[in-house]
Amino acid sequence: MNLVTTLRRGHLLKHTDLSGIGLEIGPYDQPTVFKSEADVRYLDWKDREQLVRECTHPDMIVDIPEIDYVVHSNRYGEYISDKFDYVIANHVMEHAPNMIQWLADLCDMMRPGGVLFLALPDKKFSFDKYRPDTALSHFVAEYVAGVEDIPREHQIECEIYYDEAFVNKPMHVADKLDMNRIRHKLEAPPHVGIHSHVFESGTIESKVLKPILMMGFLEFNLVDFVPALGETGGEMIIVLRKETPRVELTTEEFYSAPVDAELAARAIETAERLAEAEAALEEARQKVATTQEQVVTMQETVAAMQEKVVAMQEEIASRTSTISALQSSTSWRITAPLRAAVTRLRGLGSKGRDISY
Template sequence: MSALGLDDRRRMVHRLLPLETGCGLEIAPNWAPVVTKSEGDVLYCDYLTYEQLLERERTNPGRIQHGLRVQRLDFIWEIGKTLQECAGTAAPFDYVVSCHVFEHVPNFLEYLYQVRAVVKDDGVIAMVLPDAKGSGEYFRRETNAAELINSYLLGQTVPSPGQVYDGLKNLFDFQNVPLEGRSLADVKRLFTDSDSYAAAVRASQEYVDVHCWAFSRDGFAEVARELREIGLFDFEIESLESNPATQTGHGSEFYVKLRPTAPPRPSLLRARTQPMSAPNPDPDAAPGLSDIEQVRAHADRAFREAVAVQDALKAEKEALEAAMARAVAHGEKAFREAVAAQDLLKAEKALAEDRLARLEASPLVKLGGRLGLLPR
């Protein structure tokens, strides 16, 4: 692992974890775990099965070159279930660690809250994140608190087309050279705008893996501070360190140690995926109906509500168009009236000037002028 620079990473992260006394969980160890089974009491999980990981990593050149093996998993974090449900009685853990995972998840806060739910109150969450300012995302705009809040409150479960486009458009071949004063046009991009848009189109129909978020070490600290102030970051950052700086002045990755400061939050995602178990019963659900019939009734009500909303929007659109037409007609009428008034003023001015010219040319006025009887 030393040839890949993984030993340094592992040493950095090990300093953050209670390896000798604690039981931990590593999320997505793949073929390069941060904590091996021989180094600590640790379980492994991923959202893919061991067989799916084997197939995905079958041709990975880094894995093959260094003879690394995909790790067997202790459990699967199943889609539609919380991490706590999937971990079962193995939780809570003394620590949870993940390496280059959080930047991929489309709902950062929900994911973090689910990890918190399987950590003891005095436990540790350690994560390794790529530093956008020390990697091939140098020119990408950094993630802000508003974006994390948006994905959380909307219950985002897949990378959005915009995230996919932004993540690919700004990705380039990082050569570890100074980049200050340069732009994306000065480096070798990995995807054209057209490539990025094509991937975004696919993302509207299927899951497209991408870096949903881009942080620098200092940027992450600032976002965490803002989220803490509004009550959305229930953690203390006990440690925030980077690996040695690249030629950009930033490390290529940074290491975060979080300590919980509040009890676990309920999963908003879980609440959305289980509408039938919501505390407020569906008013249209009739007693005695089977689960399937209640789901059908719920879907029928949702369809009727959607049609009603669509009709209301249609009526609002028609009313707006009518108002616009009246405004245009009124404007055209006002314009015509203004033009007519202007023409009338021009005609009256010409008439007055003609009368004045004739008056000045009359013999009587000329005589009065010579005698000094007319005002000058």
């Protein structure tokens, strides 16, 4: 299991314990939930035999599961009568030509309280980075018109704004805007990998998801949103729950300029690190203050000891002066012969002679 799948599972399991029946759309070789752990069904436009036949990486074939539901349009409800407790769609929603209808159909296929887990690319980290964000009015217009196929507008947009650097090719505006090239491309059916719509982490909540819920198109609540980061695959996570919508969206949020979610996340991370550094600095300051108090105590102890040393030196000097005075006195000179005799006698005693009287 790779890092991206592990991260997806971590977010999914916050909102469902995988009990009941689950549906995963387009798992290919990286299912989020496995049949060995839950009652999960897989949906795709192709069966496993066709997926294996078209797979260009032989080492991936072993991970391609059997497909339970093979569909031929984005109206899955026309092929499936089962109801699901959770639905997983990784990198699928951006391909749906009519996003609101696609979400409404999934909602109809779910039981009350069911969880819809979506992972989709942030355009900043994909070949769509030069494309303008798809506007709310565009989604509403497609829904009202009942769009089912990818409009030419999206094909033209991709031809003009596709980041050629993604496939290691140079970008030349004259080539990108060459109408003869664009007309030739439009003669063929849309590429299966085309993204009908593009999103940014910093705008999708306040400019797309919450407004659509507020307009009453869907019986979903937005219960979790994780912005995209480059180091985690450049995908955002959206979790919706089937229940009566309770949307909080201010006028300022909806009409304000977009915020770069990655920069915002990094700003929060920087602020957290700054707070940690300030806490560490305060701890260091307290340690310094404690050390300074200990130094002052030690200095006072040393000063007291120095005073004692001075007092002892003064006492020694006084006694030395007394001794010198005694040795210079007349009595000391008169008794000198007597002290010499005593010293000699003591010397004889030390050699073993009996000098007792």
